[in-house]
Amino acid sequence: MEIQRDELTAEVDPFKGDPNFMASLARGLEVIQAFTPQRRQLSISQISQKTGIPRAAVRRCLYTLSKLGFVYADDGKNYQLRPRILSLGHAYLASTPLAKSTQPVLKHLSEMLNESCSIATLDGDDILYIARASSSRIMTIDLDIGSRLPAWSTSMGRVLLSYLPEEQLNDFLARITMIRYTPQTVDSVSKLREELKRVRQQGYALNDQELEMGLRSIAVPLVNPEGTVVAALNVGVHAGQVSTQELRSRVLPKLQEAAQELSLLLKS
Structure with missing residues (x-):
């Protein structure tokens, strides 16, 4: 049974009804933050369980991130971050x-x-x-x-x-x-x-x-x-x-x- 509870609720709820808030972007960022030094490899189910995001949405996030070069899965199941992810923080550190x-x-x-x-x-x-x-x-x-x-x-x-x-x-x-x-x-x-x-x-x-x-x-x-x-x-x-x-x-x-x-x- 797919997880329906979304742990992003606390952060996303205040923006409900805001036409400028991109829930899909928020979910993508949450997927990225699910990876830690202790959990470098995660499956779709593990990310869904950790974030509360439905598996179908996690799958779409990972597909997009993979196409953009931010994640990869050698076996097609367990995803890891790629070095390109560092570019997301570079602008902050550089400025x-x-x-x-x-x-x-x-x-x-x-x-x-x-x-x-x-x-x-x-x-x-x-x-x-x-x-x-x-x-x-x-x-x-x-x-x-x-x-x-x-x-x-x-x-x-x-x-x-x-x-x-x-x-x-x-x-x-x-x-x-x-x-x-x-x-x-x-x-x-x-x-x-x-x-x-x-x-x-x-x-x-x-x-x-x-x-x-x-x-x-x-x-x-x-x-x-x-x-x-x-x-x-x-x-x-x-x-x-x-x-x-x-x-x-x-x-x-x-x-x-x-x-x-x-x-x-x-x-x-």
């Missing part, structure tokens, strides 16, 4: 001053600390990596430009969440599903709210093995000339090599200096 100009500063910071550094923005309930300089792989998950992680469980995400207007933060906290990734993961909304208050007060977030054992990270906000936090900068380290005390005493000052330099590149 965003922060993403375009930040790499030399990130590279210098990474070389100075001999650690991996990243910049991310808030995109929905996730953080979206827009720049990265990696000295070594410290996570089991490959991270690169375009990668996404749950905002609530990451140092950069907590920095960005801590500066949200109260109403937006309340909406976010009301809808998230918290997963206990490690024994050290914050496990309740009330504890997370308190942590976000602490982050806002101290001006940085320190994540000690909450997303993955062995990974510590510290993040600071990137502020535009109008005083608005538009992104976050972090450094990730091996927990066995760098203590939380060293993160605060050695890494944080360098991170804050780099954030001030990067903020000069921002435009409103």
